[in-house]
Amino acid sequence: VAVSIEPTDSATLGQTLDRAKIASKALAAMSVDERVALCEKALEKFEARKEEIAQDITRQMGKPLGQARGEVGGMAGRWRHMQSIAKAALADIVLEPKENFERRIVRAPLGVVLDLPAWNYPLLTAVNAIVPAVLAGNAVIVKHSPRTPLCAMHFARAFEEAGAPAGAVQAIFLDYEGTEKLVGDSYIDGILYTGSTLGGHKIQAAAKDRFIPVGLELGGSDPAYAAEDCDVAKTVENVVDGAIYNAGQSCCAVERVYVHRKVYDAFVAAAEPLVRAYVIGDPLDDKTSLGCIAQPWHPKELQAFVDDAVKKGAKLVCGGKSVQVNGKGRFFEATMLTGVTEDAELMQKESFGPILAIAVVDSDEDALAKMNHSPLGLTASVWTKDKARAEKMARALEFGTVYMNRCDALDPALPWTGWKDSGRGCTLSTLGFDGLTKPKSIHFRLSL
Numbered sequence: 057v058a059v060s061i062e063p064t065d066s067a068t069l070g071q072t073l074d075r076a077k078i079a080s081k082a083l084a085a086m087s088v089d090e091r092v093a094l095c096e097k098a099l100e101k102f103e104a105r106k107e108e109i110a111q112d113i114t115r116q117m118g119k120p121l122g123q124a125r126g127e128v129g130g131m132a133g134r135w136r137h138m139q140s141i142a143k144a145a146l147a148d149i150v151l152e153p154k155e156n157f158e159r160r161i162v163r164a165p166l167g168v169v170l171d172l173p174a175w176n177y178p179l180l181t182a183v184n185a186i187v188p189a190v191l192a193g194n195a196v197i198v199k200h201s202p203r204t205p206l207c208a209m210h211f212a213r214a215f216e217e218a219g220a221p222a223g224a225v226q227a228i229f230l231d232y233e234g235t236e237k238l239v240g241d242s243y244i245d246g247i248l249y250t251g252s253t254l255g256g257h258k259i260q261a262a263a264k265d266r267f268i269p270v271g272l273e274l275g276g277s278d279p280a281y282a283a284e285d286c287d288v289a290k291t292v293e294n295v296v297d298g299a300i301y302n303a304g305q306s307c308c309a310v311e312r313v314y315v316h317r318k319v320y321d322a323f324v325a326a327a328e329p330l331v332r333a334y335v336i337g338d339p340l341d342d343k344t345s346l347g348c349i350a351q352p353w354h355p356k357e358l359q360a361f362v363d364d365a366v367k368k369g370a371k372l373v374c375g376g377k378s379v380q381v382n383g384k385g386r387f388f389e390a391t392m393l394t395g396v397t398e399d400a401e402l403m404q405k406e407s408f409g410p411i412l413a414i415a416v417v418d419s420d421e422d423a424l425a426k427m428n429h430s431p432l433g434l435t436a437s438v439w440t441k442d443k444a445r446a447e448k449m450a451r452a453l454e455f456g457t458v459y460m461n462r463c464d465a466l467d468p469a470l471p472w473t474g475w476k477d478s479g480r481g482c483t484l485s486t487l488g489f490d491g492l493t494k495p496k497s498i499h500f501r502l503s504l
Contacts, residue, residue: 058115061205064228072197073243075223076168080195080245082221084165088143091191098218098225099135102210103128109179112206114339117175118348118385119302121340131179134484135187137468142191145486146493158500163493165193166269167245170238172259173208174250175201175350176305181273184472184483185248185492186211186225192492194246196225199238201251203350205229236262246492247271250307253432253477271481271491274474275406276307276434279427280463281449282323283420283440284316291439291461292326296412298437298464300334300390303347304410307478308435308457308464312396312403313414314423320416324373324394331412332374334390337381346410348385349378358388358409365393365400365413375410398426406432420449428454433475437463456482 064072083091102109106128113124149161169189173182182198189196200208208227215225230238239247239262248271249259256272263270280295282288298310315323337344349355355378362376375391391411396402402413403426417423427436437459438446446460456473459465466472466484473482481491 058112059206061229063230063234069228069230069238072223072226072228073168073241076195076197076226077243079221079223080165080167080193083190083195083224084193086193088146088191091193092139092142094215094218094220095135095139095187095190098214098220099132101217102214103132105210109207109210111340112210113178113204114347116204116206117178117350118339120344120347122342123302123347127177127179131183134180134183134466134468138188138191138484138488141469141486142188142489145489146192148498156502158498158502160498162496162498163192163489164496165493167194168243169194169196169246169248169492170244171196171198172235172247172249172251173198173200175203176302176307178204178207180466181250182207182211184250184273184488185271188483188488189246189248189492190215190220190224192489194492195221195223197244198225198227199230199235200227202229202231232258239263240266244268248481248483248491249273253479256479269481269491271483272474272479273472273481273483274307274434274477274479275408275432276309276474276478277311277404277406277430277432278308278435278437278455278463279430280310280313280437281417281420281423281427281439282313282315282319283423283438283442283445284318285441285445286316286319286439287441288319288322288326292323292330294461294463295437295439296327296330299412300331300346300410301464303349303388305350305408306464307406308466309408310437310463311407311411311413313412314417314426315414316423317416317418324414327412327414328373328392331390331392334410336379336387336389346387346390348387349409352386354409355386355388358391358407358411361402361405361407361409361411362391362393365396365402368397368400370394370396370400370402370413398429404430420445424449424452428452431477434478435459435463437461
């Protein structure tokens with residue numbers, strides 16, 4: 057057991073909500089410049105403990121320590137980007153002059169935002185909401201995943217040490233039932249949830265009697281297409297990493313790969329040694345490149361995905377089973393399957409594991425149809441030397457993000473958003489402030 061924390065009791069939760077409501081008024085009264093300065097100071101406090109925080113991530117959910125350190129750095133990059141755009145993004149929209157009138161659109165804060173981040177990237181999924189919310193003038197209550205509760209505490213402590221108004225960012229610990237009850241509480245003015253599609257439905261249902269923004273960042277069944285003109289070696293290197301990094305436990309991990317028949321054999325030959333090269337071991341060991349599976353029930357689900365694909369005609373090239381290290385832990389081998397049929401569950405659902413599922417296609421049109429053949433629509437990638445091909449496919453792909461020659465990546469200057477059952481709303485970029493504010497029209501007649 058990495059850490060044991062008692063759930064927040066009802067009396068403490070009530071006090072937390074009261075503090076958040078008071079803090080939201082104090083934050084709303086601050087200028088954007090003052091909030092930016094506050095967030096920068098909080099980041100300094102956060103980064104002063106970066107090694108401790110990285111160690112905590114690894115101890116809680118099993119991410120290899122080198123990758124956990126990388127997450128701390130990636131989080132800081134997002135944090136600073138949102139600070140850098142806050143003043144312009146939150147500025148009043150001043151309409152064209154009209155005699156005797158002043159007309160502006162103000163972006164007012166919501167009040168108290170409930171952030172429900174996920175365990176797989178416990179800092180990245182949290183910072184997407186916490187920092188933009190504070191920059192917009194909101195107080196934030198963070199109820200992190202039960203698998204990574206210490207991460208919520210690190211955010212709350214950083215803002216407290218930075219001198220934020222008491223209750224500006226607070227951490228609580230609730231079970232699923234308590235969380236759903238809190239979603240419906242009148243003190244909560246907005247919600248951002250990151251997790252599964254099933255969890256998204258539960259959060260949406262819990263908020264059904266509230267007229268408040270509910271942002272849902274949900275799962276993905278993210279396809280990659282290797283076109284006939286792709287750079288095979290570089291495409292394989294990136295796609296394999298995009299599928300297996302973080303043990304495949306990422307909403308935007310590559311889940312299914314469609315390879316043009318002309319380069320299929322070369323792609324498969326290049327991919328196999330890269331998949332076999334992953335090193336399973338103690339996540340605290342720097343030599344480990346494939347960490348454990350965080351959820352205790354998930355290895356059986358991954359095995360079922362592999363068995364289903366093989367039963368339906370796929371070839372298991374390598375991996376495909378659960379293992380332990382020195383009799384400890386729950387790991388799943390880096391796995392590669394070829395000839396995966398479209399009716400296999402690997403091509404229809406999110407596996408959330410270190411599995412590279414490869415299928416052959418005969419044309420761009422064939423690839424496009426199969427890429428869109430999913431109820432999920434988070435990200436898709438097209439690997440080609442031809443920008444026109446990528447542009448044409450991007451217009452038709454039903455996904456929130458379409459990449460050319462990259463995958464499993466996020467640019468904080470672009471909105472992170474899902475289509476279809478991958479969610480609604482967005483975080484990051486200038487648009488990320490929209491769900492954390494409400495418009496107020498200023499309509500002044502200057503003299504009667």
